Amino acid sequence: MKRKRDSPDAVTMSACVDDGNSSSGTEFEVFLSFRGPDTRLNFTDCLYQSLVKAEVRVFRDDEEIRKGKKIEGEILHAIESSKIYLPIFSRNYASSKWCLRELTHMLESSSKANDKVILPVFYDVNPDDVKLKTQLYLNALKKHQKKLSHDEVWQWREALTKVARIKGWDMKDKSHGEIINTIVDEVLTKLMKRMRNLPDHLVGIHDHVEAIMDMLNEGSCDVRYLVIHGMGGIGKTTLASVVFNKISNQFQGCSFLLDIRESTQQGRIVDLQKQLLLEILQGGSLGIQNSIDVGINTIRERFRGKKVLLVLDDVGNRDQLSKLAGKSDWFGPGSRIIITTRDINFLPIKGKDKESSFQAHSQEFQIYKMTEMDSFHARQLFIKHAFRMDLPPHDFVDISRQITTKTGGLPLALEVIGASLYGESKKFWKGTLQKLELVPNQEVFNKLKISYDMLEPHQREIFLDIACFFIGEDRLHPYYMWKASNYFPTRELPVLTRMSLIKNYDRLWMHDQFRDLGREIVQREDINFPGKRSRLWEPKIAFDVVRMKEGTDKVIALRLTRLCQEHSFTSEEFSKLVNLRYLKLECKNLVGDFKNLLSKLTWLSWSNCPSELNATNLCLEKLAVLRLLGINITEDWAGWGSCLMSENLKVIEINSMSGLKRTPNFSKCLNLKRLVIRQSTNLLVVDGSLFKLEHLKHLEIISYGSLKRDDCDLCPVSFVFDSLKSL
Incomplete structure (x- = not known):
C-alpha cells in the first residue's frame, strides 16, 4: 500500500503507536475519495496540500493500486476515523469500483454518527450526472452490472443519488484556487479548528x-x-x-x-x-x-x-x-x-x-x-467549582460566602480555591478560611499560593518545573524526566489539573498568574543569592551564576541559552552543581574533565551543539531525555558515547542541518520509546541497532534525500519504512 505524504521534496516516515500514556484520538480528520487519472495531479493534489498546510490530517487514497473486493485495513480505518468526507466527482469516478465502494462506506459511516459529514465536489460533472439523470454515470453502472452482483451495484446507485443531493461545490467555470480556499475554510469550520477551548463554567461573562x-x-x-x-x-x-x-x-x-x-x-x-x-x-x-x-x-x-x-x-x-x-x-x-x-x-x-x-x-x-466580579457572580462561580452544582448545601452557605468575599472577586482565585475544596470536609474548609484571613486581599500571590501549599512535595516539584520550563510543552517528554526522578507524574498531573493549577493535560499550560506564582516561589528561596535557588531559567542570571562559579547543590534545573552562545563552560563551573537534573544549553562547548559531574542529569537539551566535544569523562548514565540541535552534528561526534549510554533514555530528538549522514548506535538505549531524527543530507544511513529497539513506540525520521540500511544496498524508502514498522 502506498500513501502520499505531505511534501514531494521530503521523505517523511512516521510510525506511531499509543504508548499507553496518551489518549488515543482520531488518526485522520478528512478522507479524500477521487478517480486518480482524472484529478490526482491537479485539483486533488492542490486541495490536499492546502488542507495539510492548514494542519488538517488528511487521508488521500489512490484507488488505482487497490486489489480485491473489500474495503479493509488502513482504508477502512481511515474512513471510519475521519469526520469529513470529500468525494471528488469527475467524469470517470463511477467507472471505478473502489471509488464507489468508498462512497458507499462513507455514506454508511456518516449515517451512524452525527459528527460525520459528506461534502461533495462536482469537478467536471453536474449534480444531475451523479443523480443518474444523465447517461454519464448510468453507462458506467451498466458496465459494472455485467461483472458484479445486482445488490452491490444497486447500493452504488443509492449512494450516488443520496450524496448528489447534498449541497457541495460545482467546479464548472470556477477558479480552482477560489474553490479550494472555500473548501478549506468549510473544513476548518466543521472541525472547529478555529474555535478556542472554553472553561466548563462561564459565569457573569x-x-x-x-x-x-x-x-x-x-x-x-x-x-x-x-x-x-x-x-x-x-x-x-x-x-x-x-x-x-x-x-x-x-x-x-x-x-x-x-x-x-x-x-x-x-x-x-x-x-x-x-x-x-x-x-x-x-x-x-x-x-x-x-x-x-x-x-x-x-x-x-x-x-x-x-x-x-x-x-x-x-x-x-x-x-x-x-x-x-x-x-x-x-x-x-x-x-x-x-x-x-x-x-x-x-x-x-x-x-x-x-x-x-x-x-x-x-x-x-x-x-x-475588566473589573472584579460582583458578589453574586463571584459566589455563583465559586459554588460551581466547589460543589459542581448551582447551590451549596445548607450548612456550607455561610462559609461559602465568607471564602468568596476573601477572594476579592478574582475569577482565577475563585476557580482555584473552589476546585481545591471540592469534596473536602467542613473542617478542611474552615482551615482554608483561616489561611485566607491571614492574607491581605490585595496580594493575589498569597491567595494563589494557598493552592500550592496544599500540594504534596512531588506535586510541588512538578508544578515548579512546569512554571519555570515546560509551559506549552507536550507533557510526554517531561513525564519521562519526572519518572526518572522517582516522581509519579501519572498520578500527580491529574491532581494539578483538577486543582486548576495547570490546564490541558496533554500539552502543559498554566495561567500566567500561576506561572508567576511558581517563579516567585523559586526566587524567594534565596532573594540575594540566585545560586542557592532550585531553578534558574532567566539566561543572564543563570549565566552569571555558572560563570562566577556561584552555583550550589541547591540548583536542580538550569537554562543556559541566548547569552551563552559564545561561551565554553568548564568542568570547574559545573563542579558545585552536583544535583542538576535538567540542563538546557546553547553554548560553544563543554571543556575539561567532567568525571562525576552531571551524574544525576535526566534531561539534556543542547542547541548549536558543536561538532567537536572538548569534555572528557562525561558520563550521563541517568539521562532520560536528549535533544540535540546542531549544524554539524556528525556520526563521529564525540558526545554520542556519553549521551547514549543510559538504559533510562526514553526520548531522543536529533536535528542536524547537514552533518549527520548516519544514525548513531542505539545499542545501549534498549528502553528507548520515542525517536525523532531530522536532517537534510542527500543520504542517511540507518544503523542496524535501530531495528533492535523493542520498546520503541514513536519513530519519526525526516530526510530530504534517500535512506539506506547499513546492512543492505541503497533501497526505496518504502522498504526501509516497512522494516521500521516491524518494530
Missing part, C-alpha cells in the same frame, strides 16, 4: 461579551483595535476566547496568539510571526526564517487585502505590538485586532505620545476595562 460586540461594531469597514485591559487572572483571555468563537467565521483569516509577553522574553517573536502567517494564510511561514523585519514586511504585504480577526493575548509593551500588528493599514477593511493586556501605558491612544511609531492619530484604540 454575558454582559462583557455584549459590550465587546458593541465596541467591535461588526458592520463597520474600518480596521479596529480593541484592548481588553485588567489585572492578571481577571478573565481577559477567557473573554477574548468567547468573542473569538462567536465571530471568527465572519473573517477570511483568524489567529489567536497566546502569551505574547512570555514568548517575547524567550526570544520567540519570530515564532509568533510564523504562527500568525500560518494560521491566517493556512500555509507556511513564507521563508521569513529568523528575521523579525522580514516577518513584519510579510505580514503587512500579505494581510493588506484580507479581512482578518487577530487576538494578541498578554501584550506587555509597544515593541511587541509593532512586530505583529503595528498599523491599521497592514490589514484589509473590516479587520479586528483584539489585544489583552495588564498595562495600557504603552498604547498609542489619543492624548499620549503623538510621535509613536503607531501613528496614534490614524488608529482607533478602544479600551475595555
